[in-house]
């Protein structure tokens with residue numbers, strides 16, 4: 239590791255369980271961030287600042303004025319610009335050594351699976367049920383861990399699906415086919431700082447996962463931002479789940 243890197247990341251290298259080895263793991267890692275909105279903004283910022291070597295940013299949308307209340311990677315001057323381009327510019331200013339690739343497009347399941355197979359971790363910052371289900375399925379098929387977060391109104395949820403493990407529950411085990419109705423921030427609103435909290439927690443999970451430290455795998459963390467209470471529930475793999483059981487069929 240170069241002297242500049244030892245200096246830049248010194249406050250994290252000094253942590254027990256991290257060290258030069260942990261930092262090296264981050265520098266060599268590839269993370270895919272799906273969605274550069276309210277969750278994706280803090281996610282991308284912290285992963286880049288922490289020294290994750292390579293980020294792929296995926297989002298087909300442009301920056302709109304209604305985004306700016308919470309999507310803090312984008313500025314007023316970015317309105318109309320691709321979100322991935324705006325995010326990449328901010329990241330380049332924060333940490334020029336971070337390699338950033340941008341995909342300003344909607345990826346289908348095949349394209350997702352191919353991309354995820356090249357990644358060490360996938361971070362879901364999308365805002366609808368259908369997209370989350372597709373992302374989870376592609377990550378499962380690529381055996382790539384997925385850190386999933388969601389926010390609505392004053393509420394947030396977070397977990398890590400560690401698809402490297404045969405015992406991991408999947409997104410479908412947790413939510414089934416349900417949802418249907420679009421429970422989005424556009425329809426229901428969200429407090430500005432909530433995606434900042436949950437996105438930062440997702441970044442924390444991803445950094446630990448990349449360095450081999452303990453994660454939330456097997457637990458769902460639920461935040462009630464109004465009462466300001468965290469609680470968690472245990473996640474177990476559903477042996478009858480139509481999405482993940484074929485992957486775990488006994489040989």
Ligand SMILES: [Zn+2]
Nearest residue numbers: 408411479482
């Ligand atoms: Zn499942």
